[in-house]
Amino acid sequence: MAHLLTSSPLGTLIIAGNGAAVTGVWFEDHRYFPTDATLGERVEPGQDSVLDAAAEQLGEYLAGEREDFDLPLDPAGTGKQKKVWEILRAIPAGSVTTYGAIARELGQPKAAQAVGQAVGHNPLSMIVPCHRVVGADGSMTGYAGGLERKRFLLDLEGYDPVLEDALF
Numbered sequence: 252m253a254h255l256l257t258s259s260p261l262g263t264l265i266i267a268g269n270g271a272a273v274t275g276v277w278f279e280d281h282r283y284f285p286t287d288a289t290l291g292e293r294v295e296p297g298q299d300s301v302l303d304a305a306a307e308q309l310g311e312y313l314a315g316e317r318e319d320f321d322l323p324l325d326p327a328g329t330g331k332q333k334k335v336w337e338i339l340r341a342i343p344a345g346s347v348t349t350y351g352a353i354a355r356e357l358g359q360p361k362a363a364q365a366v367g368q369a370v371g372h373n374p375l376s377m378i379v380p381c382h383r384v385v386g387a388d389g390s391m392t393g394y395a396g397g398l399e400r401k402r403f404l405l406d407l408e409g410y411d412p413v414l415e416d417a418l419f
Contacts, residue, residue, distance in 0.1 A: 252267065252268070252269055252274070252288070252289065252290065252291025252292070253267070253268060253269075253270070253290075253291045253292050253293070253294045253298075253299050253302065254266060254267040254268070254290040254291055254292070254293055254294070254302070255293070255294055255295070255296065255298075255299060255302040255303070255305075255306060256293070257296075257306040257309070257310070259309065259310070259313050260313055260403075261278065261313065261396070261400050261403060262278055262279060262280070263278070263279045264276060264277070264278065264306075264309060264376075265277045265278075265279065265290065266302050266305045266306055266309070267285065267289065267290050267291065267302075268299060268301045268302050268305070269325060270299070270301065271301065271323060271325070272301060272322075272323035272324055272325035273301060273302070273305045273322050273323065273324050273325070273375065273378065274289070274324075274325050274326060274327065274374065275289065275290075275326065275374040275375060276305065276309065276374070276375050276376045276377060276378055277374070277376060277396075278376065278396045278397070278400065280397070281376070281395055281396055282371070282395035282396075283371065283372055283374075283395050285374070289327075301322070301323065304322060305320075305322055305378075308320050308321070308322060309377060309378075312377060313377075313407070315407060318343075318344040318408070319344075320378045322378065324375060324378065324379075326373070326374045326375050326379070327374065328369075328372070328374070331365070331369060332369040332372060332373075334357060335353060335357070335366055335369035335370060335373075336369070336373055336375070336379045338353050338356055338357070339353075339370065339373065339379050339380055339381055339383065339384070340379055340380070342380055342383040342384075344380075344383075344408040344409070345408040345409040345410050345411075346383060346410070347383050347384065347385045347389075347405070347410060348383065348384055348385075349363075349384065349385060349386065349387050350363040350364075350366045350367045350370065350384060350386070350387070351363040351366075351387050353366045353370075353384070354366045363387075367393065370384050370393075371393060371395050372395075373395075376395070376396055377404065380404075381394070381395075382394055382396075382400070382401045382404040382405060383405070383408075383410075389412060
């Protein structure tokens with residue numbers, strides 16, 4: 252395990268990997284920050300090609316030059332969490348969904364709260380777009396990186412809540 256620090260418009264990002272895949276991306280003040288064992292040793296740019304690729308792609312995304320990520324991923328989580336995270340990866344940039352909609356997609360319509368827990372513990376911020384999940388009423392609810400960052404990311408992607416409301 253190793254991690255790399257990189258600057259971004261949202262503050263310093265901590266990108267972790269296992270040598271073959273990215274295992275996590277967090278903000279320094281992330282609500283569910285990993286342990287030192289999860290992060291591993293700190294490396295510098297140029298020492299880990301997977302972490303370098305992740306830093307480059309995150310930079311492109313935050314500059315508005317990329318919508319999707321092409322990185323090997325290996326997040327730690329339960330089978331149920333990983334199912335939720337796969338659904339998150341299918342949400343197009345500029346769109347949102349709700350915790351309840353994800354629960355229904357999983358065939359468990361009463362599991363919105365459990366979905367919320369899985370979304371909140373997503374270790375791959377931005378790469379697995381948990382910021383694209385809103386409350387049932389369309390409100391900006393919970394984001395382990397902070398609601399200001401969630402708004403920034405949705406604005407970056409061109410999400411327009413007025414247009415979204417007009418469609419439904």
